[in-house]
Amino acid sequence: MTAPVPPARPDPPARPIVAVLCADRRPPGMREVERGADVRYTTADRLAGDLRGADALLVWDFRSSALEAAWPAADALRWTHVASAGVDAVLFPALRDSDVVLTNSRGVFEGPVAEYVLGLVLAFAKDLAGTMAAQRERRWWYREAERVDGATAVIVGTGPIGRAVARTLRAVGMRVEGVGRGGRGHDPDFGVVHGLDALTRRLGHADYVVVAAPLTARTTGLVDAAALAAMKPSARLINVGRGALVVTADLVAALRAGIIAGAALDVFDTEPLPAGSPLWSMPNVLVSPHMAGDVVGHLPMLAALFVDNYGRWRRGLPLRNVVDKYLGYVPVPAAATRD
Known part of the structure; x- marks a missing residue:
């Protein structure tokens, strides 16, 4: 209560x-x-x-x-x-x-974080990291990129930041839905909002899972091994909320096993991220130093x-x-x- x-x-x-x-x-x-x-x-x-x-x-x-x-x-x-x-x-x-x-x-922070999330989505879809690596190597590496128009994002956290993310992703043609404290239909920003108890069931629909929830007793460790296993192998996880929303060891294991395709992390359970963390060197991970909202x-x-x-x-x-x-x-x- x-x-x-x-x-x-x-x-x-x-x-x-x-x-x-x-x-x-x-x-x-x-x-x-x-x-x-x-x-x-x-x-x-x-x-x-x-x-x-x-x-x-x-x-x-x-x-x-x-x-x-x-x-x-x-x-x-x-x-x-x-x-x-x-x-x-x-x-x-x-x-x-x-x-x-x-x-x-x-x-x-709402607008800047939403722009940052869009940038991360585009970075994954267009493989900007691969393009930059090939340029440094002077290697002409042709391949096809992904569309973001028509892709689906499940946004975990339906407060002001989550809403700004939803509006921004919808503007480039993405389908969005929210997962929050309470479920409801006909939401002006998300279309549909599902309760937290439906999280695992909704993750399988997502090409991108954006974590933007506040850190509370109920949300700590929300994205764990079970949640990651429910995602599509082609899906990417983006965390701009708090590091402890995601169980780091479970995420590392899921990335190594190919359970999900990649992750972009702006927040961590220990900050600064320790130099010995495997996240630094994983090829399918983007690491940024808690700066998504800082413009x-x-x-x-x-x-x-x-x-x-x-x-x-x-x-x-x-x-x-x-x-x-x-x-x-x-x-x-x-x-x-x-x-």
């Missing part, structure tokens, strides 16, 4: 203390926040000390897992904002069960979203992108699925 979302209007003090967890780069465009608040730019090793007395926290270094260890020092915290779409790194039980409001950066100008966009939410918080207005901490993502009303 889903717990109620905490109130989205935590009243700030006259001059709040805002902690900002960052690594080597501070967020740009913070002058408006600095004018009206005491801003503590901090790092993982100093976070506990800087959280004491802080009213709000910006997790700019969204890959950091330092907040859980520092949480006992959060004696005044009312609001935490994460500079990413996924919030799994901060959804430890103490924060989830607290009254602290959690917001994310929904709205920044030129995305850092100012992330900072601007936080600054806008900060202004709302100071004025007592509803915050944007309030996460249901028990679901693990921002619920989207059915009427807003095309936003």
Whole structure:
């Protein structure tokens, strides 16, 4: 059962203390926040000390897992904002069960991730990696490419990123369907959405399986040996969600055995991907360093979203992108699925 979302209007003090967890780069465009608040730019090793007395926290270094260890020092915290779409790194039980409001950066990454997925689909269909390898070898290697028009994509995850992927792939003539938390027909972006319990049955229809779901207790390890075995031998897996959605050992075994034709992975259960991982050298695998949503100008966009939410918080207005901490993502009303 889903717990109620905490109130989205935590009243700030006259001059709040805002902690900002960052690594080597501070967020740009913070002058408006600095004018009206005491801003503590901090790092993982100093976070506990800087959280004491802080009213709000910006997790700019969204890959950091330092907040859980520092949480006992959060004696005044009312609001935490994460500079990413996924919030799994901060959804430890103490924060989830607290009254602290959690917001994310929904709205920044959807379009870029969808473009990246389309690029990966085209790279596989047109064998761009093979063409580039042949060019480096000065080898004239003629062969026929695949069409994407008419190919089928099963998109696992029907939130804003999954929807943007669906619209983008449909624009080049692909057939799409979704697999999400609940099934429904006549969806404006997917046509049909199947429940997670139907995942294995739907995978056999896919030429491309795109994983874009949030990481929750229910989705961890979702793509395992059984799911991979249900895919067509000619199918490719694309993961732009979270690494732990896919069981890495099962994927490596499936690729080696020819159970699926290939995989494009932008996220991994351990990041950076260790140098000894077999994924680096597999000829049917494309590896990228968690960059599908990162485009030129995305850092100012992330900072601007936080600054806008900060202004709302100071004025007592509803915050944007309030996460249901028990679901693990921002619920989207059915009427807003095309936003």
